[in-house]
Amino acid sequence: MLKNNWNRKKVILLIVSTITVCIFIFSAVVLKDRRIHSGISIEGIDVSRLDYNTAHQRLEVAVDKMNPTKKVVLAFGDNVWEYGFADIGISYMIKGAIEEAYSIGRKGNIFSRLYSIVKTRFKKEQIFLRVSYDKSAMINILGNIKKEVDRQEKNAVVKFENGEITILKHEMGKKLDLNKNLDVWASNLEQKNFTSIDLIVEEVEPQVWETDINDIKDVMGSFSTRFNPEDANRSYNIKLACSKINDILLMPGQDFSMNESLGPRTTANGYKEAPVIFKNELVKGTGGGVCQVTTTLYNAVLLSKLKVLERVHHSMPLGYIDMGRDATIAENYIDFRFRNSNDYPIALFSRVQGNELKVFILGKNKEKGKRVVLKSQVVEKYEPQGEEVEYSDEMFVNEREIIRQPKSGYKVLLYRETYGADGELINREKISEDVYAPVKAKVKVGKIAVREEYGPFDEFGIFGKLY
Known part of the structure; x- marks a missing residue:
């Protein structure tokens, strides 16, 4: 019995020893092998038992077959842009894939390494090639395409020439989103998708469509005033102010500000010095003449029956x-x-022809067939009392110079009357009640004392005889 047990132990010991020797020999052979272990493929290419150089050569051949043209294509509508791999710095990361394949079975202790090698033989291991690219080159390419593709949207506009109203249609804009297209392109490259890429181009809507302004068909109201063309600076300011309120579109409920439209009345903004009213007198000031444009517009607004805010x-x-x-x-x-x-929307147009300034307001004329008239009525007159005296050290007391003539004051009512086609008054409404204060005469009188037979005092207070 003991002998049989001993024999059994010897057999087991022999088997274990044999297995150990085999494992040792297998390990010595396998672990020292400098080639890629069996069961590994890269991008579907079997690289088992290949050294680095051979695997590299085989993968290069396979990569050439994947995309023989080595081109990428971008498209939008009928436009196509082609770029070579070299333009974008596209390359397959073959070296990295081989290094990843070579690392299998070469990490950890001897047992984990052997387990990984054996497992790979039976279960197989697939490694995928990654693609590298030059992102900055792609950004430059998309930037250049963007310049070709982008188109500024255009609002529908009203044109008023020679009394004719025309509407120019709106145009949709186009905008290539650089970041969105870059993300899609990069994602396709990372997936090794080199099929044509349809670029993402957004359509940009204008603010004003043709349908928004097609009700502008009539002249609602117009008014003109005349100016002295020989006053060059004032004439220049009038023309400049006209250009700043010309071709302005106002949508329903939208407000207009003359100050905002004209901008600062400065030389930097193009205005010149010309007479302006200051404290009841005409003095030189930058922008003289813009009030005449404002007055002309005001009358056109009243005739068009628009709401005056200020x-x-x-x-x-x-x-x-x-x-x-x-x-x-x-x-x-x-x-x-x-x-x-x-x-409905309205449009402002202003014109200067010769010495005439004219403002038009276009829209849908609700008063067609009627006549709108503005009438001023003086209800009170105020005469100036006394005079404003200014003393001069350079004039004799008996000398007197009129600097400003007196002006009467008035209380004035303004009415707007609407007449029918038959000339009958339909409506009369009071628009405003204005008071123009009277202006005293302004005179300059002397302060230097005189006598009949003597001249003025000299600097010592002594009379000098007149000759």
Whole structure:
């Protein structure tokens, strides 16, 4: 019995020893092998038992077959852009894939390494090639394409020439989103997808469509005033101010500000020095003449029956317009504002021809067949009392110079009347009640004392005889 047990132990010991020797020999052979272990493929190419150089050569051949043209294609509509791999720095990361394959069975202790090698023989291991690319080159390419593709949207516009109203259609814009397209392109490259890429181009809508303004068909109201073309600076300012309120579109409910439209009345903004009213006198100031443009617009607004939000009359009557129908502005504290109080858009146009300034308001004329008239009515007159005296050290006491003539003051009512086609008055409404204060005469008188037979005092207070 003991002998049989001993024999059994010897057999087991022999088997274990044999297995150990075999494992040792297998390990010595396998672990020292400098080639890629069996059961490993890269991108579907079997690289089992291949050394680095051979695996590299085989993969290069396979990669060439994957994309023989070595081109990428970008497309939008009928436009196509082709770029070679070299333009974008595209390359397959063969070296990294081989290094990954070679590392299998070569990490950890001897037992984990052997387990990995045996497992790979039976279960197989698939490694995928990664693609590298030059992102900055792709950004430059997309940037150049963007310049070709992008198109600024265009609003529908109203044109008014020779009394004719025309509507120019709107145009949709196009905008290539650089970041979105870069992400899609990079994702395709990482997936080794080299099929044509349709670029993402967004359509940009304009703010004003043709359907928004096709109700503008009529001249709602217009008004003109005349100016002296020989006053070069004032004429220049009038033309400049006209250009700043020309071709302006106001949607329903939108407000207009004269100060905002004209901008600062400075030389830097193009305005020149010309007479302006200051404290009841004409003095030189930058932007003289813009009030005449404001007044002309104000009358066109009244004739068009738009809602006036802010209006201030001048301190004294003007020569180019009836009292009660003028409007002044002063930067930062006096403005002329009105609102498009209609349920349809309107457009402003201004023209200067010769010495005539004319403002048109276009829209849908609800007063067609009717006549709208503005009438000023003086209800009170105020005569100036006394005079304003200014003393001069350079004039004799008996000398007197008139600097400013006296001006009467007035209380003026403005009415808007609407007449039918038959000439019958349909409606009369009071628009404003203005008071123009009277202006005293301004005189300059001397302070130097004189006597009949003697001259003025000299510097010592002694009379000098007159000869």
